[in-house]
Amino acid sequence: MTVEEAARLLLAREDEKTDGPPLTDEWSDLDLETAYRIQDETLRLRLARGETLIGVKLGLTSRAKQQRMNVASPLTAWLTDAMVLPAGVPVPMDRLIHPRAEPEIVVTLGRDLEGPGVTAATALGAVEHVFAGIEIIDSRYADFRFTLPDVVADNASSGAFVTGPVARGVEGFDLSLEACSLEVDGTVVGTATGAAVQGHPAEAIALAANDLGRRGRRLRAGWIVLTGGMMDAVAVVKDSTVSASFSSLGRVVVGG
Numbered sequence: 001m002t003v004e005e006a007a008r009l010l011l012a013r014e015d016e017k018t019d020g021p022p023l024t025d026e027w028s029d030l031d032l033e034t035a036y037r038i039q040d041e042t043l044r045l046r047l048a049r050g051e052t053l054i055g056v057k058l059g060l061t062s063r064a065k066q067q068r069m070n071v072a073s074p075l076t077a078w079l080t081d082a083m084v085l086p087a088g089v090p091v092p093m094d095r096l097i098h099p100r101a102e103p104e105i106v107v108t109l110g111r112d113l114e115g116p117g118v119t120a121a122t123a124l125g126a127v128e129h130v131f132a133g134i135e136i137i138d139s140r141y142a143d144f145r146f147t148l149p150d151v152v153a154d155n156a157s158s159g160a161f162v163t164g165p166v167a168r169g170v171e172g173f174d175l176s177l178e179a180c181s182l183e184v185d186g187t188v189v190g191t192a193t194g195a196a197v198q199g200h201p202a203e204a205i206a207l208a209a210n211d212l213g214r215r216g217r218r219l220r221a222g223w224i225v226l227t228g229g230m231m232d233a234v235a236v237v238k239d240s241t242v243s244a245s246f247s248s249l250g251r252v253v254v255g256g
């Protein structure tokens with residue numbers, strides 16, 4: 001299989017709402033660099049069909065996520081405008097394969113960040129606003145079974161995301177202490193603080209800038225960055241409600 005064929009296969013699964021085996025079942029020596037080329041090709045195809053690049057998402061930045069998915073390394077992937085889910089709009093169950101919801105700290109950037117050498121402090125200085133968020137992930141692999149190169153190629157299981165009602169500046173706001181409680185139909189299913197994300201969400205933003213630097217790109221002013229799930233994701237089921245209550249960023253609710 002070529003990079004182009006793999007990208008088309010993954011996008012076709014997304015469009016046809018079907019999952020399948022991970023690429024590495026057949027392509028056992030798929031390496032990370034090639035996997036990122038597949039991811040970039042899926043972005044090229046998304047842009048060619050009219051979507052707009054609006055930012056990046058980090059994946060597997062918390063130990064909870066890494067342990068659950070059995071992949072020990074963080075990764076970066078692309079966000080387009082087609083992934084934005086406005087507040088109050090139901091999760092589009094008709095176009096998702098097996099959606100799961102995870103709470104995330106989301107930021108917008110006021111300045112470009114170009115790696116290598118970006119530190120958490122520099123990254124924090126480039127943040128314009130911080131929001132609460134819920135990401136709806138959806139893997140193109142059956143049962144979310146994948147290796148690191150597989151999930152890189154699959155744009156880190158991107159699906160949709162919602163941002164919360166409160167926009168805060170970083171001044172006097174310790175993101176590592178921001179707490180979140182995740183509830184399904186009113187029952188708490190998990191809690192975490194921002195420290196779960198690489199020790200501090202700004203470390204995740206720096207990681208994305210440095211990772212993009214290696215790929216010859218940079219984080220851009222105006223972009224959105226999803227810093228990664230703070231805890232294990234929960235399945236989004238029809239007629240159920242998932243809500244994430246943050247200590248100072250408000251509450252985000254999504255319904256299946």
Ligand code: OOG
Pocket residue numbers: 057058059060061062065069102135137139144151156157227228229230
């Ligand atoms: C990979 C996507 C991970 C996150 O925030 O960790 C991700 C997956 O869990 O399927 O979006």
Ligand code: MG
Pocket residue numbers: 057058059102104135137226228229
């Ligand atoms: Mg995520």
